[in-house]
Structure formats: structure tokens, C-alpha cells
Amino acid sequence: MDNIKYNPKSLHAEEFIHHGEIMDTLAYAEENKSNRALIESLLNRAGDCKGLSHREAAVLLACELPDLNEKMFSLAKKIKEELYGQRIVLFAPLYLSNYCINACVYCPYHAKNKNIRRKKLTQDEIRREVIALQDMGHKRLALETGEDPVNNPIEYVLESIKTIYSIKHKNGAIRRVNVNIAATTVENYRRLKEAGIGTYILFQETYHKNNYEKLHPAGPKHDYAWHTEAMDRAMEGGIDDVGCGVLFGLNLYRYDFVGLLMHAEHLEAVHGVGPHTISVPRIRPADDIDPSAFSNAIDDDTFAKLVAVIRIAVPYTGMIVSTRESQESRERVLDLGISQISGASCTSVGGYDTKELPEENSAQFDVNDTRTLDEVVQWLLDLGYVPSFCTACYRAGRTGDRFMSLCKSGQIKNCCLPNALMTLKEYLEDYASEETQKKGELVIKAQLQEIPSPAVRAKAAEYLKELHDGMRDFRF
């Protein structure tokens, strides 16, 4: 370890996620956690929405001064509002198969679990799942599969993506398919890119190499470098939107927080583009998995602070929270930085079209927020957010560095709000309950006036009218 040097531009995992640098950062944060002058200066500087380094962000995370922590939360809210406005993008996960040859100790799909029912969707079953999702109003999916080259080869994933994009049921369409599959080769990433995926998502789980190896005792995922260097291969294969995340609770959260930011800095240093999204999952109960067995589990206050400091440190990155979190917990972090949430998720294989019987359980984790999509949309409206089904950027070619420069300059907001209003309008016309419809129309009317450009406002008003008359799929 001693002769490995920290180098954010390196393509070797242990050099860009350097254990010594993380330990030094944590020591620096500990030394400075009550350094009022330093923390105040960091908060002042971060107000420009240009982010902070992993060392600076680690000091904020460690800070125990109550008044400065309050300032931190206010700053996170301000950055969120400035860059993302009130829109919250909605998506749903779609589990294709839970066959897996890995041995991840925190996941019920691990190869040795004989209690869980193994299942892989046929193309016909995928069709039914997608129709069920379209009938709820979803436009954006995250595909999930276990790693199994025999049962879930890349050809199966590619065929499934093709099937999903081809289904047009009533006014429904899945317009963006993000993909969360195991680390793979540059060639396979190229094929995923050609299939038209949106973001490639891969959670690191933990950046601590020794713990990573213990948590993944067997299977291809055991290889820390192969997994940690996956985003570089994805970018080499032409995928320029990648989504990172760790599973908080597996390891010391401060360590993983620093690793996550170093990963973002590495991607930016090497490819000129940081992660498109960061997810913040926490460990959840599931078949064969008891979260109390993980002594690093984090409480709600720590979780909220993590979200806030990530928002401050990497303002340009979308942040995702899933239905692993309860309604209360999601509500708390929405204005601290979350820009995307899943809604009405089913975490088993094939659960949208036909609900599973309890004895047939094939779920990856227990969902905490079990509300319908309509209930989630209405809840967001009640809280003053604009629920959005927007998929415009990827379809308009605004990906990678093009997207990042629009985001960093704050200009993306000019697209997000009108697109949110138009996709919300589609949802209201096609899928919403009467009550949601009423609330949604009021929000559209009020928010239309918030579009700063008169030309865009006028165009959006025109599109909204056409949507009411039956036309679909407008975007900026």
C-alpha cells in the first residue's frame, strides 16, 4: 500500500480511490470539525454552486457546531433550488432477473440463498410489466438484473431494452431506460450505448477495499479493481452519463462518503464529466438479510446530513432516493438536494403486472414507501414540488459534458421547469385521479408564470394546450 500514490487521474482503482488519502482526509476533518473560521469560509465559498473538494466536504460532514450545521442545511436547500428548481423527476425500477452468481452478503439474490424464488422475465412478461408501468404513468425506468452470464447474458439485456422501447400502449411510452447491471467490458458498454440507454448505474457498495472483499466473498464482483474501474470502461465504451452510489451502512459512512467524492473527482479529471447521478441507498431488510447485522447502519439525522453535504460538494450531479426510504425520510431530504425519486416501485421480478404471493417472494429488498404513483404525485404537489416525467436531455443529445456545462451554468433549469410542466400535464390527462388532476392543474398554472424566458413561457403555454387537445411528447 505504501508505494501506491494518490492520483485522481490514474486508471487504477487503488490510486484514484487511495486508502491513505481517505484516512488523511478523515484525520483532517476530525482535526477541523470545530474550526469555525474554516467551516464558515467553506460555506461562503460553496455558495457559488461550484462545489467543494473531498477534503473540504469531509470537514463539513464532521462539523458538530449546531449553528453551522443549520447554515449547511440552508445552503444545500439554496443550491438545490438554484440549480434544480422545484421539479422532482420520477422513475421506477424494473427487475428483469434475480439469477446471480455473486455472493454479496447484504443482498438476498446472492447465489447461495436457496429460500428466494429465482425468476427471469421472458420478453412477453417484460411486455406485460412495461404495459403495467405505462398504465401507471411511468416514462423512465431503471433496469436491474443480477450477474449471471448464462441466465442474464448481455444479449438478453439488449433484447429486453429493445422490447421496452418498442411498446406503445395507449398514450404510454418508456422514453428513457437507465441500466443497472454488473460491471462489464468496454465492448458490452458500447453495445448498451448503441441500444440507447440513458444512464449506466453501478453502485460501488463500499470504497473500502478490504471490507469490499469481505462483503463480496465470491463471484466476479469480488474483484475490487474490476468493479471500481467500471465507470472508466463505460465511458471508454461511449456511455457518458454514469450513476454512482454506495450502500450506506456497509462500512463507515464517512469513509465511503470521501471515496464517493474522490470517484466523482476522478471521473471529472479523466473524462471531463463527473457522475450524472449519485444515489444514496441505505441497507434495508430482505429475505436472509437483517440490517442489524451491519453495525455501520446510519440514522436519519446522519442520512439527511449526507444528502445535504453531497448537494453542496457536487451541485451539478442529480441525486436519487428510492422507496427503500420511508415517506417521512424522503420528505426530509427532498429539499436538501434530491432531484429524482422512484415511485410505486416493485423490487421483485415481475411484480408490476401480477402481484406476488408472499411465499413466492423474489424481492431484492423490502420497500418502505409503498404508495401508488398517484399518491406520490399528489404528495409532491402538496409539498409544493413539480412532479416530472421528463426524459428530454438524453433524447435531445444533452448528455455528458454538454449536459454538465448546462447544469454547472444553471441553464438547465430553463429546460427542466417547462419540461416538468408538460410531462406533468400528460400524466394528469392520461393517468391521474380527479383530485391529483385538480391540484396538478393549479400547480401548472402557477409554475408557468415562473418560466423566466417570455418566449419559452409562450411556447410552453401553446404546448400545454395541444397536450390538452390530445397531442403528446413535447420537449425543450
Ligand code: SF4
Ligand atoms: S447485489 Fe447484485 S451482484 Fe450482489 S448478489 Fe445482489 S444482484 Fe447479485
Ligand code: SF4
Ligand atoms: S430537462 Fe434534462 S435535466 Fe431537466 S428534468 Fe429533463 S432530462 Fe432532467
